[in-house]
Amino acid sequence: MSHAVIIQDAVKRYGDFQALGGVNLSIRPGEFFTLLGPSGCGKTTLLRMIAGFNTVDGGEIRFDDTVINNVSAHKRDIGMVFQNYAIFPHLTVAENVAYGLKAKKVPKDEIDRRVTEALELVQIENLAARKPNELSGGQQQRVALARAFVIEPALLLMDEPLSNLDAKLRVQMRSIIKKLQRRLGITTIYVTHDQEEALAISDRIAVMKSGDIMQVGTPEQIYKKPENPFVAGFIGVSNFINCEIAAGQDGKAEIKLAPEYSVSAPLRREYTGSATLSARPEQLFFHENEGLAGKITMSVFLGDFVEYEIELHNGQTVQLNEYTKDVNEVRPDGQEVHIGFDADKVSLYVPETGEVLSC
Structure with a gap:
């Protein structure tokens, strides 16, 4: 037994x-x-x-x-x-x-x-x-x-x-x-x-x-x-992006990632101030005209998916995975892009303590 x-x-x-x-x-x-x-x-x-x-x-x-x-x-x-x-x-x-x-x-x-x-x-x-x-x-x-x-x-x-x-x-x-x-x-x-x-x-x-x-x-x-x-950071790959959290509406907080881009998400408790957003490469996606602006610096074709390295306009670098079943071609290096994500699937942390804020 x-x-x-x-x-x-x-x-x-x-x-x-x-x-x-x-x-x-x-x-x-x-x-x-x-x-x-x-x-x-x-x-x-x-x-x-x-x-x-x-x-x-x-x-x-x-x-x-x-x-x-x-x-x-x-x-x-x-x-x-x-x-x-x-x-x-x-x-x-x-x-x-x-x-x-x-x-x-x-x-x-x-x-x-x-x-x-x-x-x-x-x-x-x-x-x-x-x-x-x-x-x-x-x-x-x-x-x-x-x-x-x-x-x-x-x-x-x-x-x-x-x-x-x-x-x-x-x-x-x-x-x-x-x-x-x-x-x-x-x-x-x-x-x-x-x-x-x-x-x-x-x-x-x-x-x-x-x-x-x-x-x-x-x-x-x-x-x-x-x-x-x-x-x-230890399990798999995570992108860590600096952001600011402000009071929002309907019980959700406003997550400001760039002057021109913010999203809403529920938090475990009320919080305003600096925060760190963590997103897996497969949780990011290319958006036509809104999101975090950046430029593709490198692409790696890995069969099931293409791994992109993208330098954001704020100087941070992120990794985005795009699955080949969903697209017809690999995006060229140097292409200007916008990146979006599902705010309900990413994680938010207090920078000083590591406390998790996201639901």
């Missing part, structure tokens, strides 16, 4: 350095939950605390109703997949996968059956007799996956498991991992710095920065409604 994982005010210190500053998370049974953030943000530290490899210096971590702060790693009923695979070079594929079952003193007939099933699930049953040095990186990663889930853990932890694979193989493996996790229903906590990977495989994501949680949400929530400028 899969665990819920509850983390309350978790703190980790290394001397005078505080790696985690009171983290709070609640991970549901059977959920695929990803810790996402740049290097040094504390995501692997938190994962190792959950695994029992790092001590907890404050707060508590619970599996369901049981506090596990002082429970030894080998008693936590977890499976772990590491960045470097950590499979034994002197054992065959089948022996590697069987290792944890033997440690648990599972009967031999059951070990053979479960190892065969595990290798079939990750589609390497034909490699059972090979040694790790005879396998590709993707095959070794499948061995590590099979070894982790064959023991039927209540919790599966993965630390950057795809970072050593090439781009095409990473896409294939993340699909395998997602399908496997859904089939087995094991609560899974996954660490990565790759935003696309996190969006592709997660039920929910916690975005981390400097030992703190910046936002928790579904991939769609994280991407479409970032709660602060860090999340908006």
